[in-house]
Amino acid sequence: MAGRLGLQVLIGGALAALAAGCGEPTVPLDTSFLTLEAQGAGQVDTIDADLPVRIGVRVLDAKGRPAEGLRVTLTAMRSSGHEFGGDPVLLVRNVSQPGGFATDVLRLTNPLGLAVVEARFARIVGEAVLEARVLDYNAVDTLRFTVLPGNPVRIEGFPQDTTVTLNVPFTFSPVARDRLRNDAGVPVTAGSGDPSAVAVSPRSATGLRIGEAHMFFHVGQVSEIARVHVVPDATLLVSVQSGANVEMATMKLHGSARTTLRQWVQPTTPRWLPSPVWSPDATQVAYVSLDTLVVSDLQGARSNVTVALSYGRPISWTRDGQWIYFSRGGVWRIAPDASARQLLVPEDRARVSPDGRYLALRSLNGSLAVRDLTSGVQVPLPSTDPSEWLPVWAPDSSELVYNDRGVLRFCHPDGTLIETVGIGSSAAAPLTWSPDGHWIVLAYRESWLLLERSSGAFFPILREIFATGLHLAEPDWRP
Helix, strand or coil: CHHHHHHHHHHHHHHHHHHHHHCCCCCCCCCCCCEEEEECCCCEEECCCECCCCEEEEEECCCCCECCCCEEEEEECECCCCCCCCCECEEEECCCCHHHEECEEEEECCCCCEEEECEEECCCCEEEEEEEEECCCCEEEEEEEEEECCCCCEEECCCCEEEEEECCCEECCCEEECCCCCECCCCCEEEECCCCCEEECCCEEEECCCEEEEEEEEECCEEEEEEEEEECCCEEEEEEEECCEEEEEEEECCCCCCEEEEEEECCCCCCCCCCCEECCCCCEEEEEECCEEEEEECCCCEEEEEEECCCCCCCEECCCCCCEEEECCCEEEECCCCCCEEEEECCCCEEECCCCCEEEEECCCCCEEEEECCCCCEEECCCCCCCCCCCEECCCCCCEEEEECCEEEEECCCCCEEEEEECCCCCCEEEEECCCCCEEEEEECCEEEEEECCCCCEEEECHHHHHCCCEEEEEEECC
């Protein structure tokens, strides 16, 4: 193509010189009508490719003769389909611009009527469009090209480390991308590292066994591995804070099915959280509203239990559903229908066991103890450092757990140590047990962990929720 074009230029130049030597007058162009012939259109190549053939137009006058000396603008349309806005898909040679390429250039047609330019594709996949316009005349042509993605270098669109619910499918959309993150347009193969732990299809996976599992994604020479934490199908009742907004909500352990039960908007930084707890039959919740204890059903209908309490102290519901415990200058208990109320002890830094027999206490100096409310006997809990949090009782009241300088201590109510589990952070706080006693939710740095009681294994939960900037607190596991 280039040799043929050069020959045309040579012949045309020779003829022009011959005509000039013979003294023949130059025939004026007939510009009453111009014809534009696309040059180099339809080329296909990948991102960042230099096009092998120059692009532009050949301009002919009304008599089909090459029109020399006309001004032609060659403008690359942007990704949004017009000259302005969007990102460039095509670049043309323009030595007056930094880097030598730009989205437009002005050319004068040569003796063959050609206005052409070197070009290269930019970094966006799809259709590239060049508009050729003869200035001063109503003559426009459009050239189209195809930009292909580069080779895949990464795979995106799947969670690299996520928590999922046992036997509940979750979906993903793996995409192979080139080095500029364009969709490479090739299928991604998905598979399971252990088919007995997680079953994987091209667009979804299902955890089959509680614990950690792995998925892999593959295309060409690129492979990625994803870690999946399979957790029980459970619902938490939580406090949610975002700026001045506070809400009481329910959600699954992996963050889905979030339902707001009640919401508050405060003009200043919140000074309180609702601290909600389930009733034993999960038909009601008890929570804090400002400095008042409130009981309501899940539709928001409230009972007549509205008593003042001390903010920042735990509230709890006994397993038999007969009493709700709260603090106000001591630990009190009140019947859910407000028919009875009783002061148990004058200390208010305390948490009552689910069977109502024991009281886990934290003194002003941070020491921990357990008091038998029947006998009045109080025993210290073993610790090496003052505690910032109260211990959390197991659902059957047979043990309780607390953090002691980065070690979780599990003790019987009589103070005897059952075992310890290292967690590596003194800031990790046990929050709630599962009703069967097999799992414990812990606050850990900026997120939560799920501890399997039998194995001591930890699994991250609610990462996607914490990543949004929401603050979750005081969960209670649905019975």
